[in-house]
Amino acid sequence: MPLLEVTDLRTWFHTRNGVYRAVDGVSFSVEKGETLGIVGESGSGKSVTCYSLLGLVPQPPGRIESGTAMFDGVDLLHCTPAQARGIRGKRIAMIFQDPMTSLNPYLRISEQLIEPLIIHEKISKKDALAKGLAMLEAVGINDAPKRLHQYPHESSGGMRQRVMIAMALITRPELLIADEPTTALDVTVQAQILELIKKLQQQFGMAVIFITHDLGVVSGLCDRVQVMYAGRIVETGDTRTLFAAPRHPYTRALQRSIPSMQPKGVELYTIPGMPPDLSKPTGGCAFVARCEAATDVCRATDPRLASLTPTHATACLRVQNNEL
Amino acid sequence: MPSPILQLQDVKTHFPVESGFLFKKHAGTVKAVDGVTLDVMPGEVLGLVGESGCGKSTLARTIMQLLPATSGTVVLEGKNLTSGSAAEILAVRRDLQMVFQDPFASLNPRMTVYATLAEPLLVHGVCQPSEAKERVAKLLETVGLAPRYMQKYPHEFSGGQRQRIAIARALALSPKIIVADEPVSALDVSIQAQILNLLSQLCRKMNLTLIFIAHDLSVVKHISDRIAVMYLGKIVELGPAADVIERPRHPYTRALVSAIPSPNPEIERQRQRIMLPGDPPSPLNPPAGCAFHPRCPYAKEICSASVPPLVAAGPNREAACVRLGEI
Numbered sequence A: 001m002p003l004l005e006v007t008d009l010r011t012w013f014h015t016r017n018g019v020y021r022a023v024d025g026v027s028f029s030v031e032k033g034e035t036l037g038i039v040g041e042s043g044s045g046k047s048v049t050c051y052s053l054l055g056l057v058p059q060p061p062g063r064i065e066s067g068t069a070m071f072d073g074v075d076l077l078h079c080t081p082a083q084a085r086g087i088r089g090k091r092i093a094m095i096f097q098d099p100m101t102s103l104n105p106y107l108r109i110s111e112q113l114i115e116p117l118i119i120h121e122k123i124s125k126k127d128a129l130a131k132g133l134a135m136l137e138a139v140g141i142n143d144a145p146k147r148l149h150q151y152p153h154e155s156s157g158g159m160r161q162r163v164m165i166a167m168a169l170i171t172r173p174e175l176l177i178a179d180e181p182t183t184a185l186d187v188t189v190q191a192q193i194l195e196l197i198k199k200l201q202q203q204f205g206m207a208v209i210f211i212t213h214d215l216g217v218v219s220g221l222c223d224r225v226q227v228m229y230a231g232r233i234v235e236t237g238d239t240r241t242l243f244a245a246p247r248h249p250y251t252r253a254l255q256r257s258i259p260s261m262q263p264k265g266v267e268l269y270t271i272p273g274m275p276p277d278l279s280k281p282t283g284g285c286a287f288v289a290r291c292e293a294a295t296d297v298c299r300a301t302d303p304r305l306a307s308l309t310p311t312h313a314t315a316c317l318r319v320q321n322n323e324l
Numbered sequence B: 001m002p003s004p005i006l007q008l009q010d011v012k013t014h015f016p017v018e019s020g021f022l023f024k025k026h027a028g029t030v031k032a033v034d035g036v037t038l039d040v041m042p043g044e045v046l047g048l049v050g051e052s053g054c055g056k057s058t059l060a061r062t063i064m065q066l067l068p069a070t071s072g073t074v075v076l077e078g079k080n081l082t083s084g085s086a087a088e089i090l091a092v093r094r095d096l097q098m099v100f101q102d103p104f105a106s107l108n109p110r111m112t113v114y115a116t117l118a119e120p121l122l123v124h125g126v127c128q129p130s131e132a133k134e135r136v137a138k139l140l141e142t143v144g145l146a147p148r149y150m151q152k153y154p155h156e157f158s159g160g161q162r163q164r165i166a167i168a169r170a171l172a173l174s175p176k177i178i179v180a181d182e183p184v185s186a187l188d189v190s191i192q193a194q195i196l197n198l199l200s201q202l203c204r205k206m207n208l209t210l211i212f213i214a215h216d217l218s219v220v221k222h223i224s225d226r227i228a229v230m231y232l233g234k235i236v237e238l239g240p241a242a243d244v245i246e247r248p249r250h251p252y253t254r255a256l257v258s259a260i261p262s263p264n265p266e267i268e269r270q271r272q273r274i275m276l277p278g279d280p281p282s283p284l285n286p287p288a289g290c291a292f293h294p295r296c297p298y299a300k301e302i303c304s305a306s307v308p309p310l311v312a313a314g315p316n317r318e319a320a321c322v323r324l325g326e327i
């Protein structure tokens, strides 16, 4: 049984200008201890997918229209507040791109770090502080005893990101959701943080959902990848297969537009047009207007994610018909 | 060999830092750019890379004469901009144009595309008001936008389209050099590809000189003829783009290159990464000697003794490391 199983998740935003189908029928699962990468361009629904699981979607305007998200027998989308409290922030933790969204600038690091322990594990402040100190050391903060008593702004960006990771991991969650945690960091610091996440994951045996738009980050870190486009998963597979032999026209187009995957100086492939308006679903494939391989069938039929092999699935009608 | 179009000679741009609320005290100096010497050749694309805070934007603004150099000279086609009179600088300013990272912030939201692009043409008397419309239409076509967009406002465009408008504005006065400061950093990969193609095309067709700043090494490698790597206000390595990335000489460049995650899982899983400890240090108190020595895996005592100059490191290559011969 997977650790997390999401089925047919739809999260729509009801705004004055229309209903935006930010996440529109997403199904996926995460096994114990595995790392799943979610990639896709801005606005494709990566964050909203994960926010939906943790009750972080502002409602209104957001609304979960359908779906279930089973985590150890509990449906995260329909559970009682008490059940949610026992899971969110304890067994499932999340880290963000900007550490300051999770760190309170007015509280010392020590207070923030031990808060989840005091809430969830009901241990004494002294024991909690000892655990906090050990955690800061585990995330590679050298002068941990000193840091513990500082305020977040006294640290650099990389250090704050480490503190946030320490905070997320202090309850030893079974699932860590990381939403672009290294996007704002310098590459040398990003390399440190990615290494740290890998190490802690092995040490604690936790599963990770890693959201990013950087295909490079995914390739070294993730066991499996899913590619999102316009609120859907268009392709998913084990990392090696998906990078070596992508099948969906969107994934292939993305690869051809990245400089590091092309010989130096060649003209890069550019995807024509723009992402579709999420408030105006067309009934066909969401990529149809920009796809080089599109046919009339693509305009008329909404493609479903279907397996090509046990570890590889795409939502392209022409691939499914063996035409691509 | 043609002579350089732009020559930087020991350029320093320092910022005084003051502390105290009522009685300001001089608390130190941020040496954002600290001794950059560089020749840029006509028609070349020079990539400038380095991590946040290393002084890329400050150097760009110093070249553009938007910031005064603390010392050193900036010479454009033989004219010394750092000692020129205001009138002289104004006269050459149109030869130097800049494109910024955030196309939204750099375009006036209350001006139509037409007004944005016609303004420099009319102010500099490049054309008669009666010809402006035609010129603007041409500019839009050059950057791949339909002339019918002329009456629209910036908010009606996507990020990539806005960046095209910003590029069109930079091209309006037919500059000799464009300095692009992270022009694709805020864009999605598929849009980034469009802007990179456009910039390469323009450089080739118009024989433009481009100084291209980015922190994404693969993007810089793709578009540049040469790459200059900066660390804490100084250029530490310079050479042909592919050479520098594939065979980096300076220990910092090596670490930087090895830190870029590759989108090829086979390569990614086998590679040995050089892990640098800590963050880049503050330019307020740069370490003595080679500023990289506290993080450098090759550092020896000699590295903190004096600042290593940029010296020859192979054909067309330069690097600033005292241990170059041994590593």
Ligand SMILES: Nc1ncnc2c1ncn2[C@@H]1O[C@H](COP(=O)(O)OP(=O)(O)OP(=O)(O)O)[C@@H](O)[C@H]1O
Residues within 6 Å of the ligand: A013, A015, A020, A022, A040, A041, A042, A043, A044, A045, A046, A047, A048, A049, A058, A061, A062, A213, A278
């Ligand atoms: N509070 C909100 N109100 C209305 N629309 C929203 C809201 N939050 C998100 N959306 C919309 O939902 C869609 C998906 O957004 P999401 O943040 O999940 O994208 P993403 O893939 O994480 O993108 P990015 O890479 O930019 O973080 C977007 O079109 C966005 O505009």
Ligand SMILES: Nc1ncnc2c1ncn2[C@@H]1O[C@H](COP(=O)(O)OP(=O)(O)OP(=O)(O)O)[C@@H](O)[C@H]1O
Residues within 6 Å of the ligand: B015, B030, B031, B032, B050, B051, B052, B053, B054, B055, B056, B057, B058, B059, B215, B283
């Ligand atoms: N006006 C200013 N006053 C004081 N310090 C400044 C000023 N402008 C820049 N600095 C400092 O100078 C250093 C170099 O900044 P600069 O913006 O040139 O870096 P950068 O390489 O462009 O970084 P990034 O990649 O983040 O854009 C930084 O430490 C910055 O804080």
Ligand code: SF4
Residues within 6 Å of the ligand: A248, A249, A250, A285, A286, A287, A288, A289, A291, A292, A293, A294, A295, A298, A303, A315, A316, A317, A318, A319
């Ligand atoms: S279903 Fe059709 S339009 Fe959609 S990706 Fe496949 S070929 Fe292209």
Ligand SMILES: [Mg+2]
Residues within 6 Å of the ligand: A046, A047, A048, A179
């Ligand atoms: Mg997001």
Ligand SMILES: [Mg+2]
Residues within 6 Å of the ligand: B056, B057, B058, B181
């Ligand atoms: Mg900058």
